[in-house]
Amino acid sequence: MDRIYHTWDKWECFPAGFYETNPPGDMTKDQAEEVYRSFLSDIPEFKRVLALVITEWVNSCEHYLSNENMNRIAWLGQASLAYQFHIPCGCRGGFHRLTPDEQVAADTAALEALNAWLAARGEEPRTLDTVKSKTQANLY
Numbered sequence: 770m771d772r773i774y775h776t777w778d779k780w781e782c783f784p785a786g787f788y789e790t791n792p793p794g795d796m797t798k799d800q801a802e803e804v805y806r807s808f809l810s811d812i813p814e815f816k817r818v819l820a821l822v823i824t825e826w827v828n829s830c831e832h833y834l835s836n837e838n839m840n841r842i843a844w845l846g847q848a849s850l851a852y853q854f855h856i857p858c859g860c861r862g863g864f865h866r867l868t869p870d871e872q873v874a875a876d877t878a879a880l881e882a883l884n885a886w887l888a889a890r891g892e893e894p895r896t897l898d899t900v901k902s903k904t905q906a907n908l909y
Contacts, residue, residue, distance in 0.1 A: 770892055773831040781826040782833075782848050786855035793855045801856045805863025808850060809875040818849040819882035826852070834886055841900055845879040 777783055786793060792801035809815055822845065823830055833844050847858040867875060876897055884894040 770835055770837060770887075770890070772837075773835040775828040775832045779828040780832060782829040782851055785851040787848065787851040787858050789855075789857040790859065792857065792860060796856075798860055798862075801854075801860035802863035802866060804854055804856060805846075805850050805860055806866040808853065809846060809864060809867055810871050812874055812878050815846075815849060815875065816878050816881070818853045819845060819879060820885075822848050822852050823882050823886045830886060834883060837900075841883055842876050842879045842897070845882055846875060 780787075782788075792798060796804075808818075823834075826848065829848065833839065833848075834841050843861065843864075846864065847861050850856045850860070850863075851858065864872065864875070880895065880897055880900065883900065887894065
C-alpha cells in the first residue's frame with residue numbers, strides 16, 4: 770500500500786483531543802484509563818465507534834492506516850477513544866487493564882475495522898501478526 774500523508778491540521782483526530790496532554794474536564798488520567806478499559810471491553814460499542822472513525826475521519830485514517838510501519842491496531846483503539854470521549858492517546862494504559870482475553874477481543878475488533886478500511890481500497894486483509902508495528906521510523 771502506498772503511504773498517504775496529510776498535515777496535522779487536516780487530521781480529524783487532532784481537534785478531537787487525540788494529542789492533548791490531559792484528559793478532558795476534571796477527569797484524572799486514572800479515570801480516563803478506566804473509561805478506556807470499560808469502552809474496549811464493550812465490543813459492540815467499540816465496533817460501532819470504530820466504524821464511525823474509519824468512515825468519518827478520512828484524513829486521519831489515510832495518514833495513519835496507510836503507514837504499515839506503525840501499530841495501526843493501537844491507533845484505531847486510541848482514535849476511537851478520542852472520537853467518543855475526547856480522551857487523549859496518553860491514556861492508552863487502559864488497554865493494559867483488560868484481561869488477556871479482553872485484549873485479544875479488542876485487538877480483533879480493531880483488526881476487523883482495519884480490514885474493512887483496507888478492503889475499501891482494494892487491499893488484502895491482514896492478520897494480527899501481519900499488522901504488528903515493524904519500526905518507529907516513518908511515523909510521520
